Amino acid sequence: MNATTARGALLAALACVLVGGSFTANSLLGDYPYAGGQFLRYGLACLLLLPIVGPDARARLRALAPRQWARLALLATVGMVGFNLAVIAAERTAEPAVPGVFVGCAPVVVAVLVPLLERRRPRRTVLGGAWLVVLGACAVQGWGRTDGTGIAFSVCALAGEVGFAVLAVPVLRPLGPRLLSATVCGIAAVESAAAGALLDGGAWLRRPDATETAALLWQAVIVTVIGFVCWYIGMQRLGAERATLFSGLIPVAAACTAPLVGTGSYGIPQAVGSALVGAGVVLGCRTRQSPPRYEGLRQLARKQV
Template identity: 70%
Template sequence: MNANSLRGVLLVTLAYALVGASFTANSLLGDYPYAGGQALRYAAACLLLLPLLGGRRGLAPLRLLTARHWVRLAALAAVGMVGFNLAVLAAERTAEPAVPGVLVGCAPVVVAVLVPLAEGRRPARAVLYGALLVAAGALAVQGWGRTDLAGIGYSVAALAGEVGFTVLAVPVLRVLGPKLLTAVVCGIGAAESALLGLAVDGTEFLRTPTAVEAGALVWQAALATVVGFVLFYMGVQRIGVERATLYTGAIPVAAALSAALVGTAAFGLPQAAGALLVGAGAALGTGLFTRRTPTSVTPAAPAAPSAVAVQDDAGGAGDESGAAVPRQVPVAG
């Protein structure tokens, strides 16, 4: 693996670890209106990013977006951010939190199969086998819990949201770069959350948060969203969407570690074994210990951007290196 790919691995791993650690903060927002909390989080993240974009020059790539790009961005925010969190909340009404967590942990397998098939090529064996190990590791870390058919259905919807967050972003990432893409989808996500809140809760979808809730929202906006999203998309630029998704397994591992640190859960032998499986699967799928990056990283044709590492824009149009990954963070109970 070359230095650029290794840097991408580190960026994606850190991004997913921030998301996993945020699950502890999410438990502090159980009494805050869902849509209002998401609206505040994404609006704050968008405002935090604006000064980092470099003024009008940093916003210039927006002129390159077509109507199809804007539809894709709206779908990314609706499916991969607002919808993902809503699906997790709905699943946890009748299922234990481990159930949606395990199914979301299968995202690397889905991406490893669907993305190559959509581009007319075979899935890379190393990536597929690594994805299976990552999914098994996520199951070992989180275990399985009580559920019903509705819980399974909403968990599958959360899995679709996780996949959509990554796959839908890739073509737009080439145009906007990590920072501007994150700012745009956060702005759209804030608007969609506000509309959802008005439709469901009326004017009561927002209220003044307590000091604890405000701290949790700041963590989500500044670290899990601004830092996490930008680092994730920067990593996707370097190692491609299929290999970046392998590091989804860092989410349950980081969540288990953070819960153990604050004393709300124990980190035992199953969690340690699962963490080793996640690491082994990610290393296998990424080619971490090989001298050369697997040949499938190089595109067979330039029309397959999602399967390859998106190259940095030499013109500097908002690209600083390209969720959730997180990424979006569910309000876990």
């Protein structure tokens, strides 16, 4: 693992640990309107990201094609607003571990889906590491009671987690991690406001109390601003397949932080699952990322010379 890959791995790991901590913060927002909370979270994050997007941000945004804007809107809808809504809806009829187990399957889905979209075979070591990560995530979370509705919304949450990575791949290069994060946060804030006004009327937004304010600030500043930028930098350096392996750290972080607020415990199953997640990440990241096509041609020309 070279220095670039190592930095990407550290940033992807940090992002997923921060997201795992956000599940604990979500437990403090149970009485706050969903759409209003998402609007405040993503709106504040967008404002905080704007100063660091770079001087040529407007030019890069103007250069985007309509289909790329459509992809960004879909990314915000599926991977951000829709993902969070699916998790909340699933937990109405299912124990929290159920959507967690489904979301934990994201590394396997991405390890298969991304190569298919790029018309190549999945890498064996990445796929093997992904299965270890899934087993570890399931061991950390266990399984809970549910019904058909809970399973359906858990599948939607899995689709959102996969979409957050896969949909970003074609727009990550032209926008870069910071501008991409700011753009999708702005779009998600608008979508949340529209959904809140449509579904909840005037009750979609209210002033949060002290506890809710602290939780929303954590989600906006730490999880979204820092977490999203770190995630997309890591994905840029590792590729979507290997970066998604680190999503197995999300339930590990959630299990570690839950005892801090009295909503869970950390025992032997969580320790064993954490070890499996770590082993899967190490195995999957041992695969060298294929060089771009133009780089391969350049190396071939050097050999011929």
